[in-house]
Amino acid sequence: MSMSENGRAGEHATMDDVARLAGVSLKSVSRVINAEPHVSARLREKVEAAISALNYVPDTAARSLAGSRTFIVGLLFDNPSPNYTMNIQKGVYEACRANQYHLRIDNVDSSAPRAEYEARLLGLVSNSRCDGFILTPPLTDDVVLLDFLDRSGIRYVRISPALQAQRSPSVCIDDAQAAASLARHLWELGHRKLAVVLGPERHLAAARRRDGFIAALAELGLPEPVREVPGNFSFEGGIRAGTELLQDGPRPTAIFATNDDSAAGVMAACAQAGLRVPADISVAGFDDSWIARSVWPYLTTVNQPIEEMGYAAASLLLRKGEPQNTPHLLDYSLVVRDSTAAPLRA
Amino acid sequence: MSMSENGRAGEHATMDDVARLAGVSLKSVSRVINAEPHVSARLREKVEAAISALNYVPDTAARSLAGSRTFIVGLLFDNPSPNYTMNIQKGVYEACRANQYHLRIDNVDSSAPRAEYEARLLGLVSNSRCDGFILTPPLTDDVVLLDFLDRSGIRYVRISPALQAQRSPSVCIDDAQAAASLARHLWELGHRKLAVVLGPERHLAAARRRDGFIAALAELGLPEPVREVPGNFSFEGGIRAGTELLQDGPRPTAIFATNDDSAAGVMAACAQAGLRVPADISVAGFDDSWIARSVWPYLTTVNQPIEEMGYAAASLLLRKGEPQNTPHLLDYSLVVRDSTAAPLRA
DNA sequence: TTGTAGGCGTTATCAA
DNA sequence: TTGATAACGCCTACAA
Numbered sequence: 001m002s003m004s005e006n007g008r009a010g011e012h013a014t015m016d017d018v019a020r021l022a023g024v025s026l027k028s029v030s031r032v033i034n035a036e037p038h039v040s041a042r043l044r045e046k047v048e049a050a051i052s053a054l055n056y057v058p059d060t061a062a063r064s065l066a067g068s069r070t071f072i073v074g075l076l077f078d079n080p081s082p083n084y085t086m087n088i089q090k091g092v093y094e095a096c097r098a099n100q101y102h103l104r105i106d107n108v109d110s111s112a113p114r115a116e117y118e119a120r121l122l123g124l125v126s127n128s129r130c131d132g133f134i135l136t137p138p139l140t141d142d143v144v145l146l147d148f149l150d151r152s153g154i155r156y157v158r159i160s161p162a163l164q165a166q167r168s169p170s171v172c173i174d175d176a177q178a179a180a181s182l183a184r185h186l187w188e189l190g191h192r193k194l195a196v197v198l199g200p201e202r203h204l205a206a207a208r209r210r211d212g213f214i215a216a217l218a219e220l221g222l223p224e225p226v227r228e229v230p231g232n233f234s235f236e237g238g239i240r241a242g243t244e245l246l247q248d249g250p251r252p253t254a255i256f257a258t259n260d261d262s263a264a265g266v267m268a269a270c271a272q273a274g275l276r277v278p279a280d281i282s283v284a285g286f287d288d289s290w291i292a293r294s295v296w297p298y299l300t301t302v303n304q305p306i307e308e309m310g311y312a313a314a315s316l317l318l319r320k321g322e323p324q325n326t327p328h329l330l331d332y333s334l335v336v337r338d339s340t341a342a343p344l345r346a
Numbered sequence: 347m348s349m350s351e352n353g354r355a356g357e358h359a360t361m362d363d364v365a366r367l368a369g370v371s372l373k374s375v376s377r378v379i380n381a382e383p384h385v386s387a388r389l390r391e392k393v394e395a396a397i398s399a400l401n402y403v404p405d406t407a408a409r410s411l412a413g414s415r416t417f418i419v420g421l422l423f424d425n426p427s428p429n430y431t432m433n434i435q436k437g438v439y440e441a442c443r444a445n446q447y448h449l450r451i452d453n454v455d456s457s458a459p460r461a462e463y464e465a466r467l468l469g470l471v472s473n474s475r476c477d478g479f480i481l482t483p484p485l486t487d488d489v490v491l492l493d494f495l496d497r498s499g500i501r502y503v504r505i506s507p508a509l510q511a512q513r514s515p516s517v518c519i520d521d522a523q524a525a526a527s528l529a530r531h532l533w534e535l536g537h538r539k540l541a542v543v544l545g546p547e548r549h550l551a552a553a554r555r556r557d558g559f560i561a562a563l564a565e566l567g568l569p570e571p572v573r574e575v576p577g578n579f580s581f582e583g584g585i586r587a588g589t590e591l592l593q594d595g596p597r598p599t600a601i602f603a604t605n606d607d608s609a610a611g612v613m614a615a616c617a618q619a620g621l622r623v624p625a626d627i628s629v630a631g632f633d634d635s636w637i638a639r640s641v642w643p644y645l646t647t648v649n650q651p652i653e654e655m656g657y658a659a660a661s662l663l664l665r666k667g668e669p670q671n672t673p674h675l676l677d678y679s680l681v682v683r684d685s686t687a688a689p690l691r692a
Numbered sequence: 693t694t695g696t697a698g699g700c701g702t703t704a705t706c707a708a
Numbered sequence: 709t710t711g712a713t714a715a716c717g718c719c720t721a722c723a724a
């Protein structure tokens with residue numbers, strides 16, 4: 001009943017109306033709408049005129065009932081930083097819009113017990129009747145989910161996969177290279193005592209950042225090992241990590257946190273410890289998400305074109321034809337801001 | 347568990363399958379699914395058994411084509427802080443899920459030229475065929491949109507409306523009272539030189555925070571006027587506002603920013619100016635969004651139960667029967683953290 | 693290049 | 709309390 005006394009809201013034109021106004025058959029209208037071949041220019045014009053005259057918009061429900069597509073893209077996300085998520089979502093949304101698709105959101109909570117979580121996830125995916133899904137980390141590397149999708153023949157595109165990169169279409173940057181460029185930046189500033197704050201265990205892209213960072217330093221000839229402490233991509237995890245680094249063991253002159261949120265936490269820990277950033281200690285992050293400019297000093301970080309990645313992922317998903325399983329690589333860039341500087345001379 | 351034996355995609359059971367297995371008619375299954383009256387307990391049991399045996403889930407497309415509902419809730423948002431948005435979205439999502447509805451996202455960009463923006467917005471709303479919409483500020487108070495929705499008979503629920511609160515169902519907290527409680531907190535700490543960082547002009551809830559703050563101080567007998575500077579709810583706007591407050595005119599001992607993002611910016615401006623928070627100056631925000639704990643010191647602020655507000659809004663939208671136009675008021679709470687303290691004695 | 697008939701999985705109408 | 713049967717708006721055959 002709710003919408004029923006719609007009064008006028010239901011006054012949408014249908015394909016019939018368009019056909020009648022244009023003086024053609026139903027099927028011809030359908031052809032024009034779906035850009036099918038074998039349509040004369042004259043007919044197309046007539047139909048298009050009628051469409052815009054009537055302000056006709058195809059009914060998605062009818063379309064998906066009759067056809068094989070639902071015109072819905074599902075975006076699955078877990079629970080990463082809100083900044084990252086919003087950016088991805090924005091990109092995916094824009095690509096959907098450009099292709100006349102709708103965007104449907106589904107949240108899953110990976111902190112739930114694993115069995116429950118899996119049941120939920122698979123239920124979502126199989127009942128949601130989307131034309132395909134966009135997966136963000138850490139879902140990107142969830143093998144149970146991937147197996148299920150493959151077995152069911154459901155299309156999907158992964159963002160920043162770290163596992164089995166050739167398994168499906170995907171979009172990513174070169175995390176290792178990006179972290180390496182950050183390592184070189186710190187090295188060139190003169191830092192030789194370095195530390196890295198790790199990401200969540202299942203977030204494999206974070207592991208690649210760590211690897212790239214350390215490998216680059218090794219190549220440059222760093223004399224001593226890089227200290228490593230756990231983190232979980234959260235601000236609070238960053239505080240804990242920073243505190244640990246500053247209290248015990250040899251104090252680093254520069255800290256690389258594998259995402260911006262934890263880098264911000266590290267900066268807070270420095271402030272607590274009475275250290276000035278970057279005068280006393282340098283801090284760098286990864287993502288260039290919104291928080292990188294919501295801290296003071298502004299964070300030196302690696303820019304991932306997150307929104308673009310979302311856009312590219314959805315475009316890949318919606319592209320017709322055989323999906324390409326080679327990762328679609330986007331450019332990153334080193335963003336040097338105010339949180340890194342040369343170390344004090346001892 | 348259960349999902350995996352689904353075998354192949356597309357092999358969804360239909361109402362026919364259920365009816366056959368249960369040995370009843372199609373319509374009876376429909377009745378059970380829609381919880382219609384006049385169904386015997388025995389029949390219902392049989393049907394329910396068949397449903398779960400077949401793992402049947404109604405096809406939304408068919409449902410909305412045949413019926414009057416689409417089972418889709420649309421969430422419209424503009425471009426406020428990502429934190430706020432994600433929280434609202436989460437709440438709305440959960441409520442949809444609880445009611446077997448889907449969530450569809452639509453972004454609009456209010457920074458586009460007004461005419462274009464309006465056309466886009468109205469097009470979205472009228473073609474989207476959702477059962478209703480959730481509006482967040484500043485869309486909440488967009489009269490053109492409201493008029494259009496009312497004229498079209500489309501249901502909607504507004505979150506934190508500041509205009510014509512009785513016009514539609516809505517969810518909010520008492521912004522003025524909440525800001526007043528913050529004012530009293532600062533007053534009790536001993537602050538007498540106060541400033542407020544305003545919100546975006548069209549964000550009327552922000553204006554109510556300002557009003558409540560100032561009115562409370564007036565009532566307490568504040569001897570001098572509260573300084574007011576513009577802000578736009580962004581971190582950068584907060585930096586500008588803070589800088590202005592610290593450079594020119596009489597320096598306040600406490601600054602109230604009307605949202606957390608700008609409060610974080612104010613804190614950054616203080617740091618730049620060499621002031622310690624809260625020793626030299628107190629800063630307070632509003633929202634208790636995620637950024638309130640992503641700065642150091644942690645921000646004193648007002649907690650709005652944002653996710654709950656989203657949940658309540660969607661529940662209101664989905665509730666059957668005549669909508670209630672009295673605002674659904676939720677509780678706020680003052681969250682005293684580390685960014686406020688007694689002023690230094692001059 | 694264009695048009696016609698049938699059906700997709702539900703809900704709605706009306707009768708039993 | 710139940711059940712046939714006709715929509716709903718579009719797409720996929722297939723025919724002209």
